[in-house]
Amino acid sequence: MRMNFKGFLFLMVLALFTMVAAACNSGEEGGSGSGSGSGVDVGIVLPTKDEPRWVQDEQRFKDALADSEYSTEILFSQGSSAKEKENVEALLNKGIKVLIITPHDGAAAAAAVEAAKKDDVTVIAYDRLITDTDAVDYYVTFDSLAVGAAQAQYLVDNAEGTGVPLYLYAGASSDNNAFLFFQGAWEVLQPKIADGTFKIANSSEAEALKDTKELDRDQLSKIIGQVTTNWDPNESKNKAQTHLTSVGDDMKGNVAILAPNDGTARSIADVFGSDSAVTDYLITGQDAEKASIQYVIDEKQSMTVFKDVRTLVEDAMGMAVEVLDGNEPETTGSYDNGAGDVKAKQTDVIVVDKENVKAELIDSGYYEAGDFTGLE
Numbered sequence: 001m002r003m004n005f006k007g008f009l010f011l012m013v014l015a016l017f018t019m020v021a022a023a024c025n026s027g028e029e030g031g032s033g034s035g036s037g038s039g040v041d042v043g044i045v046l047p048t049k050d051e052p053r054w055v056q057d058e059q060r061f062k063d064a065l066a067d068s069e070y071s072t073e074i075l076f077s078q079g080s081s082a083k084e085k086e087n088v089e090a091l092l093n094k095g096i097k098v099l100i101i102t103p104h105d106g107a108a109a110a111a112a113v114e115a116a117k118k119d120d121v122t123v124i125a126y127d128r129l130i131t132d133t134d135a136v137d138y139y140v141t142f143d144s145l146a147v148g149a150a151q152a153q154y155l156v157d158n159a160e161g162t163g164v165p166l167y168l169y170a171g172a173s174s175d176n177n178a179f180l181f182f183q184g185a186w187e188v189l190q191p192k193i194a195d196g197t198f199k200i201a202n203s204s205e206a207e208a209l210k211d212t213k214e215l216d217r218d219q220l221s222k223i224i225g226q227v228t229t230n231w232d233p234n235e236s237k238n239k240a241q242t243h244l245t246s247v248g249d250d251m252k253g254n255v256a257i258l259a260p261n262d263g264t265a266r267s268i269a270d271v272f273g274s275d276s277a278v279t280d281y282l283i284t285g286q287d288a289e290k291a292s293i294q295y296v297i298d299e300k301q302s303m304t305v306f307k308d309v310r311t312l313v314e315d316a317m318g319m320a321v322e323v324l325d326g327n328e329p330e331t332t333g334s335y336d337n338g339a340g341d342v343k344a345k346q347t348d349v350i351v352v353d354k355e356n357v358k359a360e361l362i363d364s365g366y367y368e369a370g371d372f373t374g375l376e
């Protein structure tokens with residue numbers, strides 16, 4: 001092919017344009033940092049944008065990465081294990097060295113992280129453990145047993161009298177955390193069910209196990225299977241409506257509700273709040289989502305468990321950087337994921353209710369006062 005000078009110049013400009021565009025693209029989807037070339041060093045995969053909890057994590061990752069020397073990319077799986085696997089593959093194609101991943105489904109994600117391991121990528125499970133695979137190198141997490149225990153303790157400390165109807169709800173069975181939260185809660189609630197402080201209102205499976213303090217995985221599965229919310233506010237609302245329709249007034253009045261997180265708590269609280277035979281309710285939550293902080297201020301949700309996502313992000317990125325720098329990350333314990341022990345770094349949680357909401361979340365700089373109304 002013969003080319004004149006103008007044609008040559010045109011091709012040069014086109015080539016330059018393509019190079020600039022490629023360089024810009026590599027930072028998309030929340031990518032940041034100056035990066036090392038056009039590849040991505042750390043891939044981050046989060047479960048869904050539909051829950052504020054994970055949008056919070058995305059924002060905290062972006063804040064933490066603003067001046068990182070490594071390049072990163074954040075992808076969301078939108079509640080689909082297939083999409084999650086595609087995301088991991090896309091990141092592997094970009095040459096990541098470390099994968100930070102919160103699985104949508106802890107067992108189904110094994111295939112995705114095994115693909116990463118084959119590429120010599122270090123896998124860090126973030127907040128949710130990936131189960132039954134040896135392809136997980138590290139786990140950064142909050143103390144999930146303590147989350148459940150704190151929720152239950154709040155109900156125990158604030159319930160008045162005896163024979164208080166107790167409504168139990170749990171997270172998704174596909175999430176290992178749902179087991180830890182429920183187990184932590186049950187160990188605190190069970191003695192108080194046994195001594196008559198509470199009477200179970202909505203779970204025949206829990207009723208059948210009410211004399212057993214330490215439940216095994218199968219027993220937990222039975223209860224969770226019956227009272228799961230699947231982490232879905234709509235499912236929570238439907239279940240709460242069904243429960244209130246099927247009980248008599250002896251299971252209403254002043255009630256206590258174990259709700260596993262903020263999204264489900266708000267839905268369940270709305271249902272209980274609009275039943276005229278429910279005179280008052282105590283309800284738990286977790287995540288300190290802004291909408292729930294407003295509910296706490298408005299006394300529509302009793303408490304939330306504040307999990308400072310900044311710490312988790314710092315721990316995960318700290319581990320990733322150690323790995324990239326060729327060092328062994330520091331860990332504080334381990335979790336059995338069914339295939340063996342995974343080295344873990346664990347963070348504590350804080351109980352927040354109307355009394356300390358301002359001190360813990362506003363004065364600490366986590367949220368701004370202007371985001372809420374009626375804050376004292």
Ligand code: BGC
Pocket residue numbers: 051053127128171175177178231261262286287
């Ligand atoms: C997380 C919670 C979250 C829930 C639903 C759990 O694994 O630990 O913070 O509310 O998933 O997304």
